[in-house]
Amino acid sequence: MKDLNIISDQTATMPDQPYQARHFIDGKIIDSADGRTSDRISPSHGVLASQAALGTAKETEAAISAARRAFDDGRWSQLSGKDRATVLNKVADLIEANEERLAVLETLESGKPISQSRGECGGAADLWRYAASLARTSHGESHNALGNDILGVVVKEPIGVVSIITPWNFPFWILSQKLPFALAAGCTCVVKPSEVTPSTTAMLAEMLVEAGLPAGVCNIVLGYGDPVGSLMTSHADVDMVSFTGSTAVGKAITKTSGDTLKKVALELGGKNPQVIFPDANLEDAADAVTFGVYFNVGQCCNSSSRIIVHEDIADDFVARVVELSRKVAFGNPMHTDTQVGAIVTADHREKIDNYVATAKDAGAEVCLGGGPLSVPGLGDQFYQPTVVCGVTPDMAIAREEVFGPVLSVLTFRTLDEAISLANDAEYGLSAGIWSENVHTCLEFGRRVQAGTVWTNTWMDGFPEMTFGGVKQSGQGREIGSYGYDEFLEVKSLVMRIGRTREPWVRDS
Ligand code: NAD
Secondary structure, three states: OOOOEEEOOOOOOOOOOOEEEOEEEOOEEEOOOOOOEEEEEOOOOOOEEEEEEOOOHHHHHHHHHHHHHHHHOOOOOOOOHHHHHHHHHHHHHHHHHOHHHHHHHHHHHHOOOHHHHHHHHHHHHHHHHHHHHHHHHOOOEEEOOOOOOEEEEEEEEEOOEEEEEOOOOOHHHHHHHHHHHHHHHOOEEEEEOOOOOOHHHHHHHHHHHHHOOOOOOEEEOOOOHHHHHHHHHHOOOOOEEEEEOOHHHHHHHHHHOHHHOOEEEEEOOOOOEEEEOOOOOHHHHHHHHHHHHHHHHHOOOOOOOEEEEEHHHHHHHHHHHHHHHHHOEEEOOOOOOOOEOOOOOHHHHHHHHHHHHHHHHOOOEEEEOOOEEEEOOOEEEEEOOEEEEOOOOOOHHHHOOOOOOEEEEEEEOOHHHHHHHHHOOOEEOEEEEEOOOHHHHHHHHHHOOOOEEEEOOOOOOOOOOOEOOEEOOEEOOEOHHHHHHOOEEEEEEEEEOOOOOOOOOOOO
C-alpha cells in the first residue's frame, strides 16, 4: 500500500450547509406531505452532504397525475420542435453556469473525484443540446409509390408519460441521457434519482423552471425504489419506463410494468472484456485497461473489469498494468488531481472485498492490492487498485459485476478462443479489441455479443453514438437517434386521393 499514489488534501471548496433536496411536482418545489427526509452522509468525508425529502405513494401519485394532465392537454407535446429546442438549449446554458455547484454535490454524495464530476455535470449540457437538435430535425417517412390514388405517411408521436429511474454511479449524466431526449420528443416525465444521490437531480428542477419548461412537464420525486420507483413502473397512467440500474431491479420492473403492457427500456449491468493481441500497441492498451478498470472506482456499467490477454504477452502486459496502477491518484475526491475516489457505501466495499477473497480461495493470485484503502484524514471507505491473475471463466469474479477497482485477468491463444471467452457471460454491454490487424478487429467486432465495441480505444462516447446492451445488459437504446426514437410511437396515415375506392358492398 505504501507505493501507491494517495492524495489526502483537497482543493475544492466544501459547501457551508448540506443541500436540501426537495420534490418538484406540477411546477412547484415542495417537501413531502409528512415532512420526512433522508440524510446522505458523504462516503469520502463522513459529513452530511444533503437532506432529501422522502417521497411516499402520495407524492408519486401527484407527480404522475401532473405529468398525465400536462401530456394530455398538449401544453408541451403540441409545441413546435423549435419551441421545445429553445427551452432545452436554455437548460443546457444553465447547467454550464451551475457546473461547480452540481459537481461539488455529485462528488460529496457519490465519492467520485471533483474533476470527473465537473466533466460529468458540465459535459451533460452537450446531451441537452444534441437532444434539442433532434427535436427540430427528426421526422417520419412518406410513401409515394403505393398507387396513383394513395399517399402513405408514417408520423412519429411522443409516447406519452415516461417514468425515468436512475442509479447512483453517474446521477447527472444518466439523467441527461434520458430526460432531454424524452422532452425533445414531446413526452412528459416523472423522474426518480437514486436515494443515495438525489441532489443534482433536485437542483435541475430550479433550472427547468428558469428555462421556462411548463409546469407538470417534468416532475421529480425523491425516495426509495419502494414505494416511489415501484409505483412509477406499475401505474396505469404511465406509458413507458426508462430505467438504468442493476439487472435484478430491471427484471423486477419488467414484471411490475407487465400488467399495463408499458414499453420498458432498460440499461443494466455489464462484465465488459478487453481482448489484447500481441501485435497491439501495448502501451496504449495498458493505459486504456488501467483507465477502464479504475474510472469511477470501477463503479461503472462500462468498467472493463476483465481482460483477455494473449498468453505470449500476458506476464509482461500485467506487469505494465500493475506499474501504471501504482501511479493512478487515489484519495480525496475534493482534490483536482485525484483520479479515483471513495466507494459509494460500506456495504458495497464489503461486497467488492468478498469477490476478491473468494477468487483467492479458489486459486486466483492477487498481483496488486486486494483490500480496503485508508486515506489519511478521511478513513477507509476506499479500495486499493487491485489486479487478480490466474482467473478462470467459472469464477464469480470473471462472470459477475464486481463494481469496484478490481481487474480480472484471463488468457487466450486463438481469436476463436478469445471471442468465445468474451461471449461467455450473461451480460453484453460493451467489449474492446486491441490489435493492429484490421481483419482481427473486424472479425471480433462482428462476432462479439455487445451493444458497443471499441477498437483500439476504450469508453469513447458521443451523443450521436447510440448506447445499450444485449443479453442481460438490457433492452432498448439510449442517446443517438435510436435513443430518441425510443420515446416515440409511429403511426401510419393511409390517405386516398380522389374518389377511387371500389365499394365493398355490391348492389344485389
Ligand atoms: P439499483 O438497481 O439498485 O437502483 C437503480 C434505481 O432503481 C434507484 O433509483 C433505485 O432507487 C431504483 N429502484 C430500486 N428498486 C426498485 C424497484 N423495485 N422499482 C423501481 N425502482 C427501483 O442500481 P444502483 O445500485 O443504483 O446502480 C448500479 C447498477 O446500475 C449496476 O448494475 C450498473 O451496471 C447499472 N448501470 C447500468 C448502466 C447502463 O447504461 N447500462 C449505467 C449505469 C449503471
